[in-house]
Amino acid sequence: MRVLRHHRPSALPPPVTRWAIGLMTLAVTFTARAATIEVAPSGAGAYATIQAAVNGAQPGDVIELLDGTFHGPGNRDIDYLGKAITIRSRSGQASLCVVDCGGQPMTPHRGFLFQSGEGTGSVLQDVRVESAHFWAEGGAVLCTAASPTLLRVEFADNYSNFGGGLACLNGANPQVQGCTFMGNLSDFGSAAACRGSSPQIVDCRFVDNLTAEIGGGLLCEQNSNPTIERCSFETNRAEVGAGMACRDASNPKVFQTRFVQNSAHEAGAVWCANSSPVFTECLFAANEASERGGALLCVFAAPQLSRCTLYGNHAPVAAGIFAWLDSAPVVESTIIAFSPQGEAVACTDGGTATLSCSDVYGNAGGDWSGSIAAQMAGDGNFGADPRFCDTSTGVLHLWANSPCLPGNHPGGATCGVIGAFGFACTPVRVESTTWGQLKSLYRGGR
Numbered sequence: 431m432r433v434l435r436h437h438r439p440s441a442l443p444p445p446v447t448r449w450a451i452g453l454m455t456l457a458v459t460f461t462a463r464a465a466t467i468e469v470a471p472s473g474a475g476a477y478a479t480i481q482a483a484v485n486g487a488q489p490g491d492v493i494e495l496l497d498g499t500f501h502g503p504g505n506r507d508i509d510y511l512g513k514a515i516t517i518r519s520r521s522g523q524a525s526l527c528v529v530d531c532g533g534q535p536m537t538p539h540r541g542f543l544f545q546s547g548e549g550t551g552s553v554l555q556d557v558r559v560e561s562a563h564f565w566a567e568g569g570a571v572l573c574t575a576a577s578p579t580l581l582r583v584e585f586a587d588n589y590s591n592f593g594g595g596l597a598c599l600n601g602a603n604p605q606v607q608g609c610t611f612m613g614n615l616s617d618f619g620s621a622a623a624c625r626g627s628s629p630q631i632v633d634c635r636f637v638d639n640l641t642a643e644i645g646g647g648l649l650c651e652q653n654s655n656p657t658i659e660r661c662s663f664e665t666n667r668a669e670v671g672a673g674m675a676c677r678d679a680s681n682p683k684v685f686q687t688r689f690v691q692n693s694a695h696e697a698g699a700v701w702c703a704n705s706s707p708v709f710t711e712c713l714f715a716a717n718e719a720s721e722r723g724g725a726l727l728c729v730f731a732a733p734q735l736s737r738c739t740l741y742g743n744h745a746p747v748a749a750g751i752f753a754w755l756d757s758a759p760v761v762e763s764t765i766i767a768f769s770p771q772g773e774a775v776a777c778t779d780g781g782t783a784t785l786s787c788s789d790v791y792g793n794a795g796g797d798w799s800g801s802i803a804a805q806m807a808g809d810g811n812f813g814a815d816p817r818f819c820d821t822s823t824g825v826l827h828l829w830a831n832s833p834c835l836p837g838n839h840p841g842g843a844t845c846g847v848i849g850a851f852g853f854a855c856t857p858v859r860v861e862s863t864t865w866g867q868l869k870s871l872y873r874g875g876r
Contacts, residue, residue, distance in 0.1 A: 569594040625651050631657065644668060691716045705731050726759070
């Protein structure tokens with residue numbers, strides 16, 4: 431295989447000024463180093479393995495992987511070595527370009543390492559990383575004090591003690607976009623885990639991940655403040671916090687994200703301790719806790735929910751929100767409705783919840799009851815059927831006469847739109863799965 435490179439001219443143009451020559455030199459150097467390097471699973475070509483290609487690459491180079499399965503030495507534990515290069519599949523289809531780490535308890539291996547100060551110019555794109563096994567942090571991908579770009583990467587069936595799919599440590603702030611985390615295992619943060627790091631996580635899916643302890647989908651700890659936007663946490667499982675967990679002064683900001691059908695012993699969707707996460711226009715639906723906190727459980731925490739919809743969550747205690755041990759959640763313009771088990775909100779041991787412009791209705795264990803009973807009479811709160819489009823298919827937009835829409839609020843309150851979705855009740859083609867329609871909820875009609 432031929433490696434294409436542009437070579438530096440033998441002589442510079444005649445001098446004009448010192449700064450002009452400097453600019454021209456930089457431009458020529460960049461052009462000289464830009465190359466595309468092809469690597470095949472068979473090892474044929476100028477570079478037999480991915481790591482060999484990385485070793486030979488220059489800043490700006492692109493390493494293109496042909497479809498197939500890469501395995502064995504040089505095709506796992508791949509270190510970017512601090513280089514601003516791109517590793518991507520040529521086809522652009524992650525499922526067809528697989529890095530099989532082949533990790534086992536006695537022979538641990540990761541997929542990729544970013545540990546030399548890599549920035550956003552270090553890119554991993556359209557590749558599937560699977561079967562990593564590492565007892566320490568980071569199964570498939572480890573980022574420590576580095577902030578690469580991970581674009582449409584699939585993390586599947588990986589394991590580590592902390593961050594089975596992805597671990598971000600020591601100020602690692604990667605850009606994680608369009609990625610899928612599925613079937614990963616860990617004791618803490620089975621899909622992804624952050625310690626002292628604040629990644630940007632956008633348009634990602636966390637599905638069927640399992641942890642024995644905390645954070646089935648994502649765990650944030652020790653001052654981690656990630657931004658999570660338009661993501662989906664579905665059917666994850668954990669002992670505590672099946673969708674997401676945050677602790678130790680970690681304050682994630684979560685926008686337009688779905689937590690659906692996650693299950694845990696405590697905190698079916700989200701668990702937070704000593705933290706103040708913010709959830710805006712998020713959906714919590716059909717999450718389950720076998721003890722308490724069907725959707726959200728907080729301990730010494732002050733989460734904020736704005737324009738969220740909590741529908742059909744269940745737990746013996748607090749199907750919606752459980753405020754425990756001096757926690758003080760603030761809930762604004764939110765719907766908590768139709769929980770088949772447990773009350774909407776419960777507070778114990780100094781916990782308090784403050785609600786405004788919120789509709790609490792149809793929860794089996796009680797609506798405006800217990801510690802929030804007195805709040806129904808003021809601050810725009812009420813209890814009325816939200817009039818969702820079609821709960822049988824999970825379409826949780828609102829009919830035009832919903833009390834959660836402006837102009838329809840009981841008592842003349844002026845609260846704006848209440849809940850994650852606005853008016854959009856039109857005939858909808860029903861998918862075969864009960865919650866199939868949830869995948870398109872953020873594509874319009876807000």
